Amino acid sequence: MLDIIIEGGSYPDYGKGTFAAGDLGIKDGKVVEIGNIKTPAQRRIHAAGKIVSPGFIDIHMHEEDFLQEGEQFVIADMMLKMGVTTCLGGNCGVQHQDLEVFKDTINRLGGSPVNYLMLVGYNAYRKKVGAGPYTKADAEQQKILLDKMKQQLKQGAYGFSFGIEYDPGMDIDEIMNVLKSFEDKNLFVSVHYRSDAAKSIEAIKEMVRIADQSQMKFQISHLSSCTAMGWMTEALNLINQEMDKNPKLNYDTYPYCAFSTEIGSAVFDDGCFDIWGKSYDSILLTDGEYRNRYCDKELFEKVRKEHPEMLVVAFVMNEEEIAQAIANPYGMIASDGIINHGKGHPRAAGTFPRVLGKYVREDKVLPLIDALRKMTLEPAKRLNLNKKGCIFEGCDADLTIFDPENVKDGADFSESDLPPEGIDYVIVNGKIAVDHNQIKNNRAGRFISYEMMPEGSI
Template sequence: MYDLLIKNGIIIDPIEGKAKTNISLKDGKIAKLSQNDMAAKKEINAEGQYISPGFIDIHIHEDKLINNKIEFDVFKTIVLMGVTTAVGGNCGFSSQNLSNYFDELEKKKPLINYLSLSGYGSLREKAGVKDNYKDISGSKFKEIKRLLKEDLEAGSLGLSFGLEYTPGISTKEMIELSELIAEYPDRLVTAHYRFDSLRALESIAELIIISRETGQKIQISHLGSCTAYGQTTEALKMIEQANKAGVDLMADIYPYDAFSSYIGSAVFDPGCFKNWGINYQAVKILEGKYKGHKCTEEIFKYLRKNEVDTLVAVSAMDEEEIVEAIQNPLLMIASDGLLNNGQGHPRSAGTFPRVIAKYVREEKQISLKDAVKKMSYLPAKRIGLKQKGRIKAGYDADLTIFDFAKIKDNATFEEPTKAPTGINHVLIKGVEIVQQSKLTGKRSAEIIKL
């Protein structure tokens, strides 16, 4: 007797492709695939629906722990769009006490399976370095290495750099820290590049050098917001050539032509608008008293000075380049989900259904099998999750069931957390976490520590 039978659906395995078959689940695992009926305690009739491995989001910005409380904000929006596993601690930002964050999240019971990187910027701040533009060495750098080792022993997936946010870090520092990560098996280094737009290719070259010098696999974060200003074709060639030469470099991307960040960050230092070829009107203010207002020079300068943690989005990227990157086999899909009290970029609630609805069904830019591969198998392989990312006997029963004809992202800049339609069931370890685009209240996910 199986725990659950999912019958009459069409599975989309990232390797084998489509097949109409029944799936039985037992003890949180996929037990058997069969054309025959199988006895189970419970059934889901998936007639006319597709069943994919649960989506794996390799790049999110997790909900913060404030006074030992976590308000499930990002975690909630991403599970509603079919994500069952996600990686936080990106762009150099993570909890300054990773072990405590794991403990508190475990107490609250996470909505999704969760892994975390250690953020270089957060480690730097914890070591007492407040100036992001300052290079460091000596005792401060030794302290950062000690703190990083502490995180790695606590189960951190690896290290994330936010080079555009902490311009003071040198390539030499990055190499030394990446060498430390390489001492730990199956860990990952990710990097929010040093420069975007006009100097994007310099950024790619720097990461190639670091990976080549250290032998450490490196993931380029949200490539589109680095290169989709006329540099994507050349950047992809560089990444492909590096891989052919034995360098382990891949990237992720979200399916929008607007990026998002805090207005007080170094991303918006003088000269940025000229580099992006935009003016103030390209900036969308996503929260606070100016939300919905057209950005002006006066408002921009006021927020930069007085409300530095205001989230904004900038429409500056080229849509054709976004498509080109999404089609590349070395890229996977990630949301870069980031919310502040429910406000932010719609990618936090729309990324995965948007890829299927827009780029698979409507525009036919990629196949459904390739899209699912980029949203499950590739990130699973990248972070070493050997029992996730496929629909195969023995794999974890993390599954997303959706209506291909109806799936659609509904989140907008005005309503960034609006849930998608067409995602009818999301299961983690065989337990139904989402049903008909609503949370069931059940929890079965885990903190994944290396």
């Protein structure tokens, strides 16, 4: 007997570039039958008119901070409700706790809402060794940092992330001191650029140099917040050209014309508003007594001084350039979701359904099959998740069932945690995790450790 049969739906056949009709039979966490299934099952899900997609894979998000906010899942629950079944955390150089602590907490809680993979956040350890944001780490600090990177890889990290904009004192030499020390060229490197807007093209060229020197899988993080201020066309031309030469290079992007980060970070150093061509009133506060207030100069400076770790939203990007980054043949969809105290940017709860609703159905920026490929198959290949991201007999039963005529994001900038519409079911490792926006099981996910792959994987 099967555990679940999903009958009457259509699923993406990426090899043919179209959708196939067929029932899916699930048992013991795997899809074991595809077709006109006659085997009995404990549960039947009727999916006529619906898309049965591989579970969405968020290749760029920011995991829970168990040390500061308690042993509870917040952002992972948001991810789950919008159809995400696997997440890669530890991006932008940010890592909230050592990997051993993160894994132990998941184990102690009996699992997680999603399958979790992690990067080592270089900036987090840089701060711990006393390297200031505007100065290069000295030789002794770099030695300690390299040891920390090695320790975290032994705990199962998939690679490294660097937030150059947050610690502009780091240069290519400091970054390469880490990357050149590892022979495994299938490790994943995620980099938050040095500069945006008018300086974004030079920042991309710097990342390309690092990618070429490292020979590792290299991800340019959240391209939209780097170049969607008038430089997207030039950026995409450059990246596409470089990707044609180096298939290990790629990028991710999210579907909003506003970014979010801590107000005390170097992102908001003097001159930022001149670079963006914006003013203080483009900054929305997200927490505490100031929640949902836009800044003036006085309020901005007050919060930056008194609450430097508050997440703020900066409305500085152009909508048409967001669409460009999404529609480009290369690239992946990712949320860059980050949450403090349950609040933040709506991308943590709405990214994937927003792409499906706004950019696929309404604006027709790209076909549905291509959007799903950017959310599933491409990140799965990137992360060596050979049993995820595509539906075939024997694949992991991580699935998202949605109505293509109704799916859309629900979260907005005033209520950033509202769930989406049109997602009927989310299945994680063969277990129904979400049933019409109601979480039924948020412990079906597990931590996935990196395993060395054969050279040549991209």
